[in-house]
Amino acid sequence: MxxxxxxxxxxxxxxxxxxxxxxxxxxxxxxxxxxxxxxxxxxxxxxxxxxxxxxxxxxxxxxxxxxxxxxxxxxxxxxxxxxxxxxxxxxxxxxxxxxxxxxxxxxxxxxxxxxxxxxxxxxxxxxxxxxxxxxxxxxxxxxxxxxxxxxxxxxxxxxxxxxxxxxxxxxxxxxxxxxxxxxxxxxxxxxxxxxxxxxxxxxxxYLSYFRPDAARDIPRAGPQKHLDREGENLGNFVQFMEREHPRKFQNVLSDIAEKIPGIQNIDTELSPDGRLLLRFKSEGFDKPFYAQQMSDGTLKLFAYMLLLEDPDPAPFICIEEPENGLYHKLLESLVDEFRANATGRKGKSQLFITTHQPYLVDALEPNEVWILEKKDDGFSTLTRASEYKEVVSMVEEGIPLGSLWYSDHIDSQL
Incomplete structure (x- = not known):
């Protein structure tokens, strides 16, 4: 890689x-x-x-x-x-x-x-x-x-x-x-x-400019091999995955079901005018919900999970503030998915993430985190969290890195 x-x-x-x-x-x-x-x-x-x-x-x-x-x-x-x-x-x-x-x-x-x-x-x-x-x-x-x-x-x-x-x-x-x-x-x-x-x-x-509103658009039917930057072809990518890579697609569904209670199945439906509908089946409801009715967070998490299962993945993936719209307790498991994709059993893409959410940072190691700060002259500086021995020591003692950043302890080290 x-x-x-x-x-x-x-x-x-x-x-x-x-x-x-x-x-x-x-x-x-x-x-x-x-x-x-x-x-x-x-x-x-x-x-x-x-x-x-x-x-x-x-x-x-x-x-x-x-x-x-x-x-x-x-x-x-x-x-x-x-x-x-x-x-x-x-x-x-x-x-x-x-x-x-x-x-x-x-x-x-x-x-x-x-x-x-x-x-x-x-x-x-x-x-x-x-x-x-x-x-x-x-x-x-x-x-x-x-x-x-x-x-x-x-x-x-x-x-x-x-x-x-x-x-x-x-x-x-x-x-x-x-x-x-x-x-x-x-x-x-x-x-x-x-x-x-x-x-x-x-x-x-791949630079993610994912917009839930774009993912709610109803595209023309037809499988597409990759998710586009804004998510407009989410339904087409789903169609491709469920047809060509059903096992990978099932992995996504299983992960989604664990992370979002109540989601039983996700698939596509062809409308009479040839457009593709993304359909979500939830527990307790006889009729499915469509992408237009789902929350921003559900669509975003689904898109990220599907992106990470791309059979021909991008070598370098940038995602800006993935926490937006997501329940904070989902962030640790999302980081686990990111890390597994970058370094674990998958190890197929390098991931570059920007965030200002301490709960997401809590799941990270000091060598994975860089602190960006704007100085009085209006220009930014970058410092790796692992450069500060005090921060590394406190993380080793069990204090989460995000908590240190939230309390401005890391900033005070700068």
């Missing part, structure tokens, strides 16, 4: 300079855990952090100009940190699998002379096989759309880590559109399989 070990952000809204986890420049830090949760008060910057991942994914799919305006972002100037003239920058440090050498991706987005957002620079690098020290080799390096790309499938072992690849293995690149990411173009060519693999990794990210 691919795993992001570190993520660095510069000049993106209130995130002027924050780093989560380990980067190639700071190897002393511990990597991100498969389940990572960021807590913070209202206005601390959780939504900005969540959207940093969404913005990067949109840059790949739509280009940097359109990405700056999607999801009501308001354009480049509203995204760039107030009072700074530096570029918006991202750095991802990740591994394709546990035994693979880490890869670093760096992206810098600025403006041209007309004020349009453009890709200033882009780089992918990785150490050669057998190289344990020295700088990683850049197998993609572009500045303003021009540069070099190495066309091989794996970097060969070299006695000199600074030695460039042979010229017949290196291609000169000159892109004609610097509003598009180089990995979007080169990642479609079979000559660059590692770039293609990284492009597919980001394209596979």
């Amino acid at each position: 691919a795993l992001i070990e570190g993520f660095k952000i510069r000049n993106f809204r209130s995130l002027r300079d924050v780093t989560l986890g380990k980067t190639w420049q700071d190897q002393k830090q511990s990597p991100l855990t498969p389940l990572t949760v960021v807590v913070g008060k209202n206005g601390a910057g959780k939504s900005s952090l969540f959207d940093a991942f969404g913005f990067l994914a949109d840059c790949l799919t739509y280009g940097v100009d359109e990405a700056c305006h999607r999801n009501q972002r308001g354009g480049y100037e509203r995204l760039r940190s107030s009072g700074t003239d530096g570029n918006i920058e991202f750095e991802i440090y990740y591994r394709e699998s546990k035994n693979d050498r880490p890869i670093t991706y760096e992206l810098s987005i600025g403006q041209d002379s007309y004020g349009r957002p453009v890709v200033f620079s882009e780089r992918l690098r990785q150490r050669r096989e057998g190289q344990r020290h020295g700088w990683p080799f850049s197998f993609l390096e572009l500045n303003h759309g021009s540069g070099k790309v190495w066309s091989g499938t794996a970097l060969a072992e070299s006695e000199n880590p600074n030695l460039k690849e042979e010229t017949n293995e290196t291609q000169l690149v000159n892109l004609d559109n610097i509003q598009k990411l180089g990995i979007a173009t080169l990642g479609n060519l079979k000559d660059h399989p590692r770039i293609a693999k990284f492009r597919r990794f980001i394209e596979g990210w």
Whole structure:
């Protein structure tokens, strides 16, 4: 399973300079855990952090100009940190699998002379096989759309880590559109399989913007393989799961029945005009309820449980404030499901969660939690809870982490 070990952000809204986890420049830090949760008060910057991942994914799919305006972002100037003239920058440090050498991706987005957002620079690098020290080799390096790309499938072992690849293995690149990411173009060519693999990794990210009202819409019938970001096709995804993966679907129903008393069965019904109805059967009622009649919390929990049973799951899943609309006693079991999906018997997706609910934090370990706080200058800082020995000691003594955060004890440590 691919795993992001570190993520660095510069000049993106209130995130002027924050780093989560380990980067190639700071190897002393511990990597991100498969389940990572960021807590913070209202206005601390959780939504900005969540959207940093969404913005990067949109840059790949739509280009940097359109990405700056999607999801009501308001354009480049509203995204760039107030009072700074530096570029918006991202750095991802990740591994394709546990035994693979880490890869670093760096992206810098600025403006041209007309004020349009453009890709200033882009780089992918990785150490050669057998190289344990020295700088990683850049197998993609572009500045303003021009540069070099190495066309091989794996970097060969070299006695000199600074030695460039042979010229017949290196291609000169000159892109004609610097509003598009180089990995979007080169990642479609079979000559660059590692770039293609990284492009597919980001394209596979799932950012949940689930809206219960969207899930209550009645879509046209027809199974769909994945749940969309807002949940509009929840009924179609249910139809796919109950037809193609009945055992997994039954697992979801069993889990839902344990967590929400009274739910006996969930299935679909085709209306006379060809639309798909999501149907809930409850104890004590002869007739089923439909999605339009179910609570926000029931629909949200059902969607999350179904998402985690996706037979072809996203490698990286972001969920913003999953506690909204849920009974607080359900949060511990929901965290258990998240952790099992990320690290346990399933171990198929890395999960990144933002929250301000102490009951959810109570179910977490200090190394899984990051505290986001906005300082007096208006910019946010990130600190891992496990960095504070006093907090770790109190958790080991049985004091829940969420209770420490609720009482502002962790904030006082900052």
